Amino acid sequence: MxxxxxxxxxxxxxxxxxxxxxxxxxxxxxxxxxxxxxxxxxxxxxxxxxxxxxxxxxxxxxxxxxxxxxxxxxxxxxxxxxxxxxxxxxxxxxxxxxxxxxxxxxxxxxxxxxxxxxxxxxxxxxxxxxxxxxxxxxxxxxxxxxxxxxxxxxxxxxxxxxxxxxxxxxxxxxxxxxxxxxxxxxxxxxxxxxxxxxxxxxxxxxxxxxxxxxxxxxxxxxxxxxxxxxxxxxxxxxxxxxGRGYGLVDPYRLEDAELALVAAGTLASTAREVVDARRGLGEKVGLLRIRLFRPFPRAEVRQALARVSKVAVIDRAISFGHEGIVSQELKAALYGGEHRPLIYGFVAGLGGRDVTPEDLEEALDRAGKEGPEEEVLWLGIRL
Amino acid sequence: MARDKALKLLNTRDPALKGLLEVPEEEYMYSGHNACPGCGAAQAMRFVLKALGNQTINVLAASCWSGIAGVFPYSALKIPVLHTAFETAAAAASGVRASLDMQGDKETVVLAWAGDGGTFDIGLQALSGAGERNEDILYVCYDNEAYMNTGVHRSSATPYLAWTATTPVIHPQDRPKKDILAIMAAHRIPYAATASVAFPHDLIEKAGKAKGIRGTRFLHIYSPCTPGWRYSPELGIKIARLAVESKVFPLYEVEGGERYTLSYRPRAVPVREYLRLQGRFDHLREEEIGLIQEEVDRRWERLLRWCT
Known part of the structure; x- marks a missing residue:
């Protein structure tokens, strides 16, 4: 019903x-x-x-x-x-x-x-x-x-x-x-x-x-x-x-993607919109939503990202002294695999700050560069 | 029957032996437990279980008893035991009760068991919550007046001027012992009582009475600790008896949070008699013993007023 x-x-x-x-x-x-x-x-x-x-x-x-x-x-x-x-x-x-x-x-x-x-x-x-x-x-x-x-x-x-x-x-x-x-x-x-x-x-x-x-x-x-x-x-x-299922991870338009966004929770809905917009411009962008975080589905993550050359993780979390927590997990999982894409770890949306399509556009643009400017990339800091 | 005859003889001849043969013979604790010789906490459990019987589930918070109960895969108790974190006896017991109720089992006694640290200090919030909700559990605090399992550290049940490893003799415990029974009475729970391992008949009777009552029941059991109080193991029961006789630890009941009843009228032994047997009070000066005596007398008068 x-x-x-x-x-x-x-x-x-x-x-x-x-x-x-x-x-x-x-x-x-x-x-x-x-x-x-x-x-x-x-x-x-x-x-x-x-x-x-x-x-x-x-x-x-x-x-x-x-x-x-x-x-x-x-x-x-x-x-x-x-x-x-x-x-x-x-x-x-x-x-x-x-x-x-x-x-x-x-x-x-x-x-x-x-x-x-x-x-x-x-x-x-x-x-x-x-x-x-x-x-x-x-x-x-x-x-x-x-x-x-x-x-x-x-x-x-x-x-x-x-x-x-x-x-x-x-x-x-x-x-x-x-x-x-x-x-x-x-x-x-x-x-x-x-x-x-x-x-x-x-x-x-x-x-x-x-x-x-x-x-x-x-x-x-x-x-x-x-x-x-x-x-x-x-x-x-x-x-x-x-008649409904979700998978342990939820890939979106990743089949031929070169750059993948990775996110968990509702952020993925915004990310999908951005992926579609970029696809409209002919860019090979996709999304991987992490649904199961523990146990971390290493094999599924490796498989889903097996063909991308770059990954932009959007973390709505931070582990002080290191980086975003999903980013950290993702790096650890991919390091153990054969294919190791370049990972850009973004921290965004802490304390309920909106993560807008523009923020994700920015993340994709920054991930388009040669390599990450810094180990941990923050989105939307206003200092 | 010989047993009946013996019972009658014992009951009539010596008041101290009154009810001895009425103590249930069944044991729900194995002899190979891990308690120290002369441990009051071990005796407290033995007596309480005699009154409750085997239709009892024990929720056991971190305490000496976590060790006494045995190392996996052994158990010193013949009833189910749920070991839980320090502050959770009352909360975990509430959950066990809820589950049994949902299974239609209203008869099994849920026995929450914790020491003074797990009751007076870290577990007080959970106990207050359970008492306020009037959870149908029997909560027993065996009180050896410090965190004995961790190396004799003071708790809010440590008596005034006592030595512990964290209240050295140059700065002994400087506050009076928390009145846990008054705190529980303030929750208007149906039954709260003090008991002592030196008065096993009274203890067993109270545990049995508590078993027959619904709602939150609280037993505060005075339990001597050989290493923590620094006495020779054979003196434990004597010290516990003197605690009652000197009015340091009076035996009484509080029903419905208001009706106070004295269980035993002490012989009014001077507190000095009680204190001098324990190494933890060795450092006391005459005037300090006097202060303790005054406080004990004042508290006793107050208790008598409540009992009338």
């Missing part, structure tokens, strides 16, 4: 369709309408779930660790400061191999206070052991939440579904809300092999010294590697049932 709906509300519908059983939320600066809609679903009984109104994001994630360990399907949503506060327990959730799904409305961290869209909040959670998807539309958001549970519960790792703050969380678009019966077919009920159970008592998360700890981490690594295959299959199965 297609509805003109707020993307945040669409996410709440996805959570309802996935029959999440325990939900936590805290209204940290800032929250989204996701939890408001879910609170309504739980209050009216449309969704049979316990909604715990926790006193912090940290407790929100800790409570989900408890609920997931006891065998429930779980959900929470957060943003920027809240995600940062959760950091410790993000590691814990992944280390405990719990298939928690969380939506993050990507927003800038303070100070200065800002709240505008930016990816640094979730990209800086890169090494916690969570899968990370970045969405371009409200439709993709609802679909990715449903896919996220499938993937999480198969590989036993938690998933962040990242939505650009405001551009996605606070905007309305026509969205097809999947049929409940089809979602049930796609996503079976969650029955974990191991859980807290008085009939079969086990201890979870106890001390493991150096003679064992590393093997726990190796198994996590393997699960994360396996997640690439599982995510690809989950997307294919989704396409078969719902």
């Amino acid at each position: 297609e509805k003109v709906i707020l993307s945040s509300h669409a996410v709440a519908y996805a959570v309802k369709l996935c029959r999440a059983q325990v939900i936590t939320a805290f209204p940290i600066t800032p929250q989204t309408a996701i939890i408001e809609k879910l609170a309504e679903f739980c209050a009216t009984g449309e969704l049979r779930a316990r909604f715990i109104k926790v006193e912090s994001e940290h407790s929100g994630m800790a409570a989900l660790i408890g609920a997931s360990s006891a065998g429930s399907r779980t959900f929470t949503a957060t943003s920027s400061q809240g995600l940062a506060l959760m950091h410790e327990v993000l590691h814990w959730a992944a280390g405990a191999r719990l298939p928690i799904v969380m939506v993050n409305g990507n927003r800038a961290l303070g100070p200065p206070w800002n709240l505008g869209p930016e990816h640094t909040d979730s990209l800086s959670q890169r090494d916690t052991g969570w899968l990370q998807f970045y969405c371009e539309s409200g439709q993709e958001a609802i679909d990715t939440v449903i896919q996220a549970y499938r993937v999480a519960e198969e590989v036993l790792l938690p998933v962040i579904v990242a939505l650009d703050g405001y551009y996605l969380t606070h905007t309305t678009e026509p969205i097809d809300i999947p049929e409940e019966a089809v979602v049930d077919e796609y996503l079976p009920p969650y029955h974990p092999k191991h859980k807290l159970d008085v009939a079969d008592p086990k201890a979870f998360g106890g001390f493991a010294g150096p003679e064992l700890y590393m093997e726990f981490r190796y198994k996590m690594f393997q699960a994360m590697e396996e997640a690439q295959r599982v995510a690809a299959k989950a997307d294919l199965d989704f396409r078969r049932l719902f």
Whole structure:
């Protein structure tokens, strides 16, 4: 059923369709309408779930660790400061191999206070052991939440579904809300092999010294590697049932491209327009949208960029002391491949600064030059 | 029956042995745990589980107990255990409860377990949240009055003028111990009580009473620590008993956040008797012991006013 709906509300519908059983939320600066809609679903009984109104994001994630360990399907949503506060327990959730799904409305961290869209909040959670998807539309958001549970519960790792703050969380678009019966077919009920159970008592998360700890981490690594295959299959199965799919990366007009833009999230929509405009001028330009960031789909990225000679990465994030975070990942992935295009790493749109078609035109122009002027290229700095 | 006869004899002859044979025989803790000799925290868990039985899930925050519970793949407890981060006992327990409720299991007791650091300090926010929501959990704080697992570092449960590794004798703990039971009472939770490993019958009775109540229940258990308090292992229970008898750690209950009931009337032993057995108070001068005595007496009078 297609509805003109707020993307945040669409996410709440996805959570309802996935029959999440325990939900936590805290209204940290800032929250989204996701939890408001879910609170309504739980209050009216449309969704049979316990909604715990926790006193912090940290407790929100800790409570989900408890609920997931006891065998429930779980959900929470957060943003920027809240995600940062959760950091410790993000590691814990992944280390405990719990298939928690969380939506993050990507927003800038303070100070200065800002709240505008930016990816640094979730990209800086890169090494916690969570899968990370970045969405371009409200439709993709609802679909990715449903896919996220499938993937999480198969590989036993938690998933962040990242939505650009405001551009996605606070905007309305026509969205097809999947049929409940089809979602049930796609996503079976969650029955974990191991859980807290008085009939079969086990201890979870106890001390493991150096003679064992590393093997726990190796198994996590393997699960994360396996997640690439599982995510690809989950997307294919989704396409078969719902007629829509997204891939782990999303190439656009790359077949014969010489210069590729690379971006994640809603920036890709602007980039597509710019690619089309340049194509109209006869320039061989394309776009690669990174949808799955963790695990980083190395093979797909290498394949998609196998013929381009130059890449202009537009990062809505920064790792101080190095460069844009997607740029960094991309360089690392391509260095391990046979084809190594020249990479221009741009930082743009921090704190919700608009990244306009003109900005991307500028990036393409600067990438047209012999080599990058600097290691890190900033777009639109007004100093 | 011989057992009934023995029970009757014990109950009538010696008040100190009252109820001894009523203590459940079942053990839910294995003997091969990792606690130090004379550890109060180990005894606290043993007694609490006797009262709760095996339909209990333990949510265990970072504490000495994270080690006592055993190294993977071993577990010292016969019930399910969820090890969690330092500040998360109450929050993770809330999640376990929510999950069990969703599975239709209202009977299993969710036991959140943390030390004084995980309760008075880093876990206080999560505990306050759970208490305010009146989560259906039993929260036990075993209080050994410092961060013992990390090397005897002071917590906000460390008593006035005590030595710890971070409050050296030239600058001992300079603030009074936080009143955690008053804090929990202020949340108007249905049940909060103090207990001591030196009064096992009272402890087991309170844990059993807490088991039968719905909503947030809080047990504050006084648990001596051999290395942290610097005493010889065989003195632990004696020190814990003296803490109660000297009114340093009174045994009482608070129901609904308002109804205070004294569980035991102490013999009013001078605090000196309690302090002198512990190396952590070795440095105290006479006038300092006097200050502690005055404060203990003042707090006792205040508690008595609340109990009436």
